[in-house]
Amino acid sequence: MKIKMKKFGVLLFAFLGLVSCSDDDDANVDPPFEGQSKSYDLTEVGESGVSGTATFDENEDGSVTITLDLDGTSEGVMHPAHIHFNSAAEGGEIALSLEPVDGDTGISETTVEMLDDKETEISFEDLMDFDGYINVHASADDLETLVAQTDIGGNALTGESVSYDLAEVDVEGVSGTATFYERENGETLVELDLEGTTEGNSHPAHIHMGSVEDAPGDIAITLTSVDGASGMSFTNVAMTDGTDDEEGTAVSYEDLIAYDGYINVHASADNLATLAAQGNIGANATEE
Template identity: 60%
Template sequence: MTKTFKLVLMLFISVALVNCSDDDDLGLLIGPTGESKIYTLGSVADPSISGTATFIENTDNSVTIELDLNGTPDGGMHPAHIHFNTAAEGGDIALTLGTVDGNTGFSSITTNTLNGGSVISYEQLLDYDGYINVHLSADDLGTLVAQGDIGQNELTDDSVTYPLATVDVAGISGTAEFTKRVNGEALATLSLVGTPDGGMHPAHIHAGSVATAPGGIIFTFNPVDGTSGMSKTNVSMLDDESAFNYDDVLSVDGYINVHLSANELGTLVAQGNAGSNI
């Protein structure tokens, strides 16, 4: 073997080793950046099932999304998605998440795109207008086992609760709770006790106070479901489409009426002052 050939061979081996080392270093660099965000997934159909969704930023600009539920039954497989809008409004699927294994309550995916192919980053997800649904099964998507607002729709610790007193129907009363979102909007939760199963009860904020009633309707809630006694509505604008956020709820000159039915608006099942009238 000539001296020149030996030198060429040694150079070739050295270059190959350096390239392999660079590839290994690159592989080691792809992983979590240390930034993460946890969102709460609350119970829906089964009060024993709840959990969290953790968004993890990676160094290659991808995001790992881990779902971790407690109380899922063994053997179940629970599809999960990020949807557009708030949970109170509902919306189409934006991103399919990993299917939660009922045995472990866990799922994980890593992605940098939504279902439609548009690129999504960690920072964009933290400001995303969306929510997460975890479903009972692929054959029963209508039954939700866990749900939670994410991104700009995340709920904060700021809230106000207004009492709703009995009016025309004995035994029905409750509360109207408004919880502030990160983006300044609010989630309105009407919670009544004593409502009959199967009923649907329209509800509104009216102008003025209970003492000066009747006043015109300025905001319409989603109807209260008589079976659960619950209604959830996103609060971002009045019926005339003017802005109406959490801070406006605190100062509104208004009162809340919950009616017996769409055909019997004159019969009130609950009523209470709101905003500046408290």
């Protein structure tokens, strides 16, 4: 009996040793790779009827796969697509060419490690901070026409926004809103949306210092002129206007929504004295 117990003890010890070695081996095995992923909404431009998503997937080798998945594309059409520098409101040169979107499937898939200059490496983390946007074009023969677009990286919107009323002043029937959208990088997309404007007209717009009640105040920030056909204007705001002798100062979304200012939208570049619409912003806005 004692001999059998002794043998059993030896076998048990050996088994435990094997289990212990197995556990040690498992501890040294790297966990399976789980890459990060980020998606952005691609919104239609004009009345193209094309929209969808742009998804960035991190790969184990450090490359990034960018997938465009669009609805509303047409069979037999290939839609060129690119990542550009800057925000969509500013416009910029092509940073990275993507595979064209196949109109039959609405899909484009591109795996990247470098920008088009073949010198600048680009990682998933770099793209998440990138100062850029995506354009999808109507065709290789019609690059002027955009069908879908989105800001990416640092230019993506956080979901925070504040809107201000722009009231009619000297031009009958023109009024609307100014909406400030916060970007991931702390900058601001300023959207002016007016009703009553006329195709063929262009309306200069500015953020002024002070309030409407204390006008006129100096121009602090020049905005993109409102297009009379659409009534829209989009401006990326990161700094105040500079002068011949001095650069502007950095201004964030948080600065703007607390700013002591107001917006003027003018009748035209030749008639700045006539105001189409006007409204207080930031600290001067009336809380409803």
